[in-house]
Amino acid sequence: MGSRATFGIAILLLAEQEENLMVLSADLGKSSGLDRFCNAYPSNFLNVGIAEQNMIGIAAGLAKENYKVFATSFAPFVSMRAAEQIRMNLGYMNLNVKAVAIGSGVSMAFLGNSHFGLEDAAIMRSIPNLTVVCPSDCAEIVKTVFAAAEFNGPMYIRLTGGVNNPVVYKEDYDFEIGKSICLRTGTDITIFATGSMVYESLEAAKILDENGISATVINMHTIKPIDSDAIDLALAKSKLIVTVEEHSIIGGLGSAISEYISKFSNTPAQLTIGLPDEFIKTGEYRYLLEKYGLVAEQIAENIINKLKQK
Amino acid sequence: MDIVHLEKMAIEMRKKILQISLACKNSAHLGGGLSLVEILTTLYGSVMKFDPKNTEWDERDRFILSKGHGVLPYFTALNLAGIISDEKLFSFKENESDLIAHPVMNMALGMESSNGSLGHGLSMGVGIAIASKKKMRSNRVFVVLGDGECNEGSVWEAAMSAAHFKLNNLVAILDYNGLQSDGDSQVVLNPGDFESKWLSFGWEVDVVDGHDIAKLHASLNHKSDPAKPKIVIAKTTKGKGISFMENNNEWHHNRLTQGFYDKAMSELV
DSSP, X not given: OOHHHHHHHHHHHHHHHOTTEEEEESXXXXXXXXXXXXXXXXXGEEXXXXXXXXXXXXXXXXXXXXXXXXXXXXXXXXXXXXXXXXXXXXXITTOOEEEEEETOBTTTGGGOTTTOBSSHHHHHHTSTTOEEEXXXXXXXXXXXXXXXHHSOSOEEEEOOOOSSOOOSOSSXXXXXXXXXXXXXXXSSEEXXXXXXXXXXXXHHHHHXXXXXXXXXXEEOOEEESOOHHHHHHHHHHOSEEEEEXXXXXXXXXHHHHHHHHTXXXXXXXXXXXXXXXXXXXXXXXXXXXXXXXXXXXXHHHHHHHHHHHO | OOHHHHHHHHHHHHHHHHHHHHHTTSEEOHHHHHXXXXXXXXXXXXXXXXXXXXXXXXXXXXXXXXXXXXXXXXHHHHHHTTSSOHHHHTTTTSTTOSOOSSOOOBGXXXXXXOOOSTTOHHHHHHHHHHHHHHTTOOOOEEEEEETXXXXXXXXXXXXXXXXXXXXXXXXXXXXXXXXXXXXXXXXHHOOOOHHHHHHHTTOEEEEEETTOHHHHHHHHTOOSOXXXXXXXXXXXXXXXXXXXXXXXXXXSSEEOOHHHHHHHHHTOO
């Protein structure tokens, strides 16, 4: 199953228990997996047309009157077209709106850079009061939506991954915004991954294991606030810190962890794996991940080479 | 409506505007503040329903100063309405004051929203108006826009949506003083015919003298089309009431010194 369809189902499930829910779309309701929700709960849905700035303002007004609001569009349109609306209305006024970025990273494939979410986490993370969450698989998207509905404050939810997202979680688990999840414990290095890269990092850890490198893998679903306790633990026991994200290497998870680590001396080296600071080629989603070194084998190879340099 | 009382209130507001502008020892948006005095007098003195003792009263009318730099009459109106104390009012532009050059959301002080960046308030007003309708409230949402502010495309996104959602509980007031930061609005970015623009966006439109309290009052309380949002295009004079500030854009954002203060006060009788 893909991120969008999962998001749509999560909202539908949420609507069953949440009377004060309002979901907004800027003419991308169908593309955001909201069809069934729109049909089942028409009075909780508002299509504002292709006007993301207005959507965020309307979302703020509804939140001011105590609605729980999810405002959705594709990543660049939410995070960049409406960036200043998010800053003024959600950040500055600290209003309870969840801005949901559908199809962030490079999952829009042939739609190209106009539709890619390369810089969104960086921009959203720098706005005071905003929480930034990037779930790792479909189960975690559902958990994020439900946790977001209970969370009072503005949030940017960044959905990555393609049509068929691999499963990270085969069993139920506790999810808490701001609290990372250790998925695998190793003794040599720590990999912090977010969104679609959690699965790839787990697979990379298996390859590393075969090469005699024992890796801890941490699902950093919340990019802001960053879980500094998890970083402290990693610093104490790892000879290399790795971050992996389907986002520009500028300003995302890698940067967030660097910012924290830079407070200390004599820390392990950090390897930041992500999209380069350039506009990305277009192609099939999997092709793009491979082109930019974001699949398990390449992540493992990158780490092995880094360790050889040390 | 007690017109004598409201006219006295307008004079009192202008005096307080001058007093806090002098006391703050700082530049203030005097021109675009003075053009709004009668509009805010009419709203806070007569038209809007609110409870100064309970600023979060559910049924209150909501007010958004989308033209966020118009705080001088806003703060003084809230003061005269019994929501902001004199002491608080005179903290205007002190370090870390709640009262700065633009509204900062503060429900205890009667301020519904943070503004300053132009082109935001009408969208939020649309959201609040939709919420009010869903909650079956009988209140109204008032949003003050500037004519320069209407350069912002987001104003028109909001305008389109307000008509689309048939928000007859939303009232916009356009402070049409014809001047913006860099000068004559016709020269900076000609807005064309505001009346026909708003009509074509599906609004009920009324054009009034924005310094005539009786006409403002009548317009704000009248609706001829029950299915549409309404805009009152208030033709105003920037710097209104102080001869040397009227239509003089040097007073868009300027510091009021003692000499100018004395001269201005002598005109307010």
